[in-house]
Amino acid sequence: MEKGYKNLVYFFGVIALITFVGFYKKYFSLAPDFTGLKNIHHFHAILLTTWLGLLIIQPVLIATNRLTIHRTLGKVSYLLAPVAFVSMLLAYHNQYLRFASEGQTEQFTLSFVFSPTTDAIPFLILYVLAILNKNETPKHMRYMIATGVIIGGPGLGRIFMTWLNMDIFMAIQLVVLITLITFISLIIYDRIKKKSFRINPYTIAFIIWLIPNILIMFFPDTSLWQNFAKWLVTVI
Numbered sequence: 001m002e003k004g005y006k007n008l009v010y011f012f013g014v015i016a017l018i019t020f021v022g023f024y025k026k027y028f029s030l031a032p033d034f035t036g037l038k039n040i041h042h043f044h045a046i047l048l049t050t051w052l053g054l055l056i057i058q059p060v061l062i063a064t065n066r067l068t069i070h071r072t073l074g075k076v077s078y079l080l081a082p083v084a085f086v087s088m089l090l091a092y093h094n095q096y097l098r099f100a101s102e103g104q105t106e107q108f109t110l111s112f113v114f115s116p117t118t119d120a121i122p123f124l125i126l127y128v129l130a131i132l133n134k135n136e137t138p139k140h141m142r143y144m145i146a147t148g149v150i151i152g153g154p155g156l157g158r159i160f161m162t163w164l165n166m167d168i169f170m171a172i173q174l175v176v177l178i179t180l181i182t183f184i185s186l187i188i189y190d191r192i193k194k195k196s197f198r199i200n201p202y203t204i205a206f207i208i209w210l211i212p213n214i215l216i217m218f219f220p221d222t223s224l225w226q227n228f229a230k231w232l233v234t235v236i
Helices: 008-022 039-063 067-101 106-112 120-132 137-163 168-192 201-215 223-235
Strands: none
Touching: 008 039, 008 137, 039 067, 039 137, 067 106, 067 120, 106 223, 120 137, 120 201, 137 168, 137 201, 168 201
16 A cells, blocks of 8 residues: 555544534434434445445555455445445435425426435446456555545535534535545645556546536526436436
8 A cells, every 4th residue: 555545544534433423413313213214314324334434444454464355345345335326316315305395496306306416426436437446556546535535525514514503505515615625635645746647546536526516506407407307206
């Protein structure tokens, strides 16, 4: 493992802590009864907690030279990552149904259908890129780090909303800003360390994340998306 990444476990540990704190008031503090929550909430929580646990333990296994276990858990992720992705979509679907039941306008609810493209879909794409580059450790590691950066966004947003009483729009804007700064910092770090890539994986990850997060500012309100989303929710 590269010298600058030997303490990668702490990076993923911070993301896990952010997620726990962010969802504490609305989820973890409600244990053991979890009043008002649905099975989808538990399913999503279990899957994402497992994924964060995997991100934490994998660099430890590499650092302690337990490569066989590392590869075995890597194969487990072939199932875990797609199921985690599905849990994200189901969580978004549940939120969509809640907005619809609360009487939100059709335009608003159909615009919300675009939301998974900002984190769930980039997460899956970056995971696939990590697996495709599993034999090139520097690239593989960076794509996995990028999945962690994206996974940490929702927890951070909920810290702003539930602990700092920010409205949802301000919270989202701050999450986008912090995620943007994180990706740029990672790219600059590699530049400083003179890491040689044809195209830096962080740059690719940044673009994959950035495009939908720019589009969400205007595209969901267009007739093109509204018509597609209406068809999508009707079919599903």
